[in-house]
Amino acid sequence: MVQVVCASCKRLFTVRPQSPAQAYCSELECQRRRRQAWNKHKLATDSDYRANQLAAERAWHARNPDYWHFYRLRRKNPDAVSPSVPPRATSDASFCGADVSADLCWIEIQTPGATGRPQTWRVELTLKPHLARATSDACK
Numbered sequence: 001m002v003q004v005v006c007a008s009c010k011r012l013f014t015v016r017p018q019s020p021a022q023a024y025c026s027e028l029e030c031q032r033r034r035r036q037a038w039n040k041h042k043l044a045t046d047s048d049y050r051a052n053q054l055a056a057e058r059a060w061h062a063r064n065p066d067y068w069h070f071y072r073l074r075r076k077n078p079d080a081v082s083p084s085v086p087p088r089a090t091s092d093a094s095f096c097g098a099d100v101s102a103d104l105c106w107i108e109i110q111t112p113g114a115t116g117r118p119q120t121w122r123v124e125l126t127l128k129p130h131l132a133r134a135t136s137d138a139c140k
Protein backbone atom coordinates (compact mmCIF):
# COMPACT_ATOMS: atom_id res chain seq x y z
CA MET A 1 0.00 0.00 0.00
CA VAL A 2 1.51 3.24 -1.16
CA GLN A 3 0.85 6.35 0.85
CA VAL A 4 1.27 9.87 -0.50
CA VAL A 5 0.51 13.41 0.67
CA CYS A 6 -2.75 14.84 -0.65
CA ALA A 7 -2.20 17.80 -2.99
CA SER A 8 -5.06 19.62 -1.29
CA CYS A 9 -5.19 18.90 2.44
CA LYS A 10 -1.56 17.76 2.80
CA ARG A 11 -2.55 14.66 4.79
CA LEU A 12 -1.26 11.18 4.09
CA PHE A 13 -3.63 8.85 2.27
CA THR A 14 -3.43 5.42 0.70
CA VAL A 15 -3.35 5.46 -3.08
CA ARG A 16 -5.90 3.19 -4.73
CA PRO A 17 -4.26 0.45 -6.79
CA GLN A 18 -6.56 1.30 -9.71
CA SER A 19 -5.15 4.84 -9.95
CA PRO A 20 -1.46 4.82 -9.01
CA ALA A 21 -1.03 8.50 -10.00
CA GLN A 22 -3.72 9.61 -7.54
CA ALA A 23 -2.72 12.95 -6.03
CA TYR A 24 -5.85 13.84 -4.03
CA CYS A 25 -7.46 11.95 -1.16
CA SER A 26 -11.12 11.01 -1.22
CA GLU A 27 -12.35 13.80 1.07
CA LEU A 28 -15.18 15.74 -0.57
CA GLU A 29 -13.38 19.07 -0.34
CA CYS A 30 -10.21 17.60 -1.85
CA GLN A 31 -12.16 16.00 -4.69
CA ARG A 32 -13.89 19.33 -5.31
CA ARG A 33 -10.51 21.06 -5.51
CA ARG A 34 -9.22 18.34 -7.84
CA ARG A 35 -12.16 18.89 -10.21
CA GLN A 36 -11.71 22.67 -10.03
CA ALA A 37 -8.02 22.33 -10.88
CA TRP A 38 -8.80 19.98 -13.76
CA ASN A 39 -11.48 22.32 -15.11
CA LYS A 40 -9.22 25.37 -14.81
CA HIS A 41 -6.40 23.56 -16.58
CA LYS A 42 -8.73 22.29 -19.30
CA LEU A 43 -10.20 25.76 -19.90
CA ALA A 44 -6.70 27.24 -20.16
CA THR A 45 -5.28 24.61 -22.50
CA ASP A 46 -8.10 23.16 -24.62
CA SER A 47 -9.82 25.56 -27.01
CA ASP A 48 -12.42 22.95 -28.04
CA TYR A 49 -13.38 22.37 -24.41
CA ARG A 50 -13.56 26.14 -23.84
CA ALA A 51 -15.82 26.57 -26.91
CA ASN A 52 -18.04 23.68 -25.81
CA GLN A 53 -18.38 25.10 -22.31
CA LEU A 54 -19.29 28.52 -23.71
CA ALA A 55 -21.88 26.97 -26.07
CA ALA A 56 -23.36 24.94 -23.21
CA GLU A 57 -23.59 28.05 -21.01
CA ARG A 58 -25.31 30.02 -23.77
CA ALA A 59 -27.74 27.17 -24.49
CA TRP A 60 -28.57 26.86 -20.80
CA HIS A 61 -29.10 30.62 -20.56
CA ALA A 62 -31.42 30.51 -23.60
CA ARG A 63 -33.46 27.78 -21.89
CA ASN A 64 -33.47 29.65 -18.55
CA PRO A 65 -33.60 33.36 -19.36
CA ASP A 66 -35.15 34.29 -16.00
CA TYR A 67 -32.96 32.11 -13.80
CA TRP A 68 -30.71 34.88 -12.47
CA HIS A 69 -33.64 37.26 -12.04
CA PHE A 70 -35.38 34.71 -9.80
CA TYR A 71 -32.10 33.80 -8.12
CA ARG A 72 -31.56 37.40 -7.05
CA LEU A 73 -35.17 37.69 -5.84
CA ARG A 74 -34.82 34.48 -3.81
CA ARG A 75 -31.64 35.78 -2.22
CA LYS A 76 -33.43 38.93 -1.10
CA ASN A 77 -36.27 36.93 0.47
CA PRO A 78 -35.19 33.30 1.03
CA ASP A 79 -37.65 32.46 3.82
CA ALA A 80 -40.85 33.69 2.30
CA VAL A 81 -43.39 31.10 1.25
CA SER A 82 -46.30 32.75 -0.48
CA PRO A 83 -47.73 33.04 -3.97
CA SER A 84 -45.88 36.32 -4.39
CA VAL A 85 -42.54 34.52 -4.07
CA PRO A 86 -41.07 33.64 -7.43
CA PRO A 87 -40.68 29.96 -8.25
CA ARG A 88 -37.63 28.10 -7.01
CA ALA A 89 -35.30 26.37 -9.39
CA THR A 90 -35.26 22.61 -8.95
CA SER A 91 -33.00 21.71 -11.85
CA ASP A 92 -31.54 23.32 -14.92
CA ALA A 93 -34.88 23.38 -16.72
CA SER A 94 -37.70 23.53 -14.21
CA PHE A 95 -39.14 25.61 -11.42
CA CYS A 96 -41.70 24.79 -8.80
CA GLY A 97 -43.76 26.68 -6.30
CA ALA A 98 -46.65 26.28 -3.92
CA ASP A 99 -49.59 28.22 -2.59
CA VAL A 100 -50.43 26.38 0.59
CA SER A 101 -53.51 28.48 1.29
CA ALA A 102 -54.97 27.40 -2.08
CA ASP A 103 -53.79 23.76 -1.78
CA LEU A 104 -51.93 24.26 -5.01
CA CYS A 105 -48.42 23.57 -6.22
CA TRP A 106 -46.92 23.77 -9.65
CA ILE A 107 -43.99 22.84 -11.81
CA GLU A 108 -42.85 24.97 -14.73
CA ILE A 109 -40.54 23.73 -17.44
CA GLN A 110 -39.00 26.06 -19.97
CA THR A 111 -38.29 24.89 -23.48
CA PRO A 112 -37.25 26.71 -26.66
CA GLY A 113 -40.35 27.65 -28.62
CA ALA A 114 -40.89 27.32 -32.36
CA THR A 115 -39.91 30.96 -32.88
CA GLY A 116 -36.75 30.55 -30.84
CA ARG A 117 -38.18 32.38 -27.85
CA PRO A 118 -38.44 30.32 -24.69
CA GLN A 119 -41.85 29.02 -23.73
CA THR A 120 -43.01 27.82 -20.34
CA TRP A 121 -45.05 24.68 -19.67
CA ARG A 122 -46.91 24.70 -16.37
CA VAL A 123 -48.35 21.71 -14.55
CA GLU A 124 -50.57 22.49 -11.60
CA LEU A 125 -51.35 20.03 -8.84
CA THR A 126 -54.15 20.41 -6.34
CA LEU A 127 -54.32 18.78 -2.96
CA LYS A 128 -56.58 15.77 -2.89
CA PRO A 129 -59.02 15.99 0.00
CA HIS A 130 -58.37 13.42 2.67
CA LEU A 131 -60.84 10.60 2.09
CA ALA A 132 -62.18 8.55 4.92
CA ARG A 133 -60.37 5.23 4.95
CA ALA A 134 -62.65 2.36 4.04
CA THR A 135 -63.06 -0.23 6.70
CA SER A 136 -61.87 -3.75 6.07
CA ASP A 137 -65.48 -4.85 5.73
CA ALA A 138 -66.16 -2.46 2.87
CA CYS A 139 -64.82 -4.82 0.21
CA LYS A 140 -66.56 -7.91 1.45
Ligand SMILES: [Zn+2]
Pocket residue numbers: 006007008009010011024025026027030
Ligand atom coordinates in the same frame (compact mmCIF):
# COMPACT_ATOMS: atom_id res chain seq x y z
ZN1 LIG B 1 -7.08 15.68 0.87
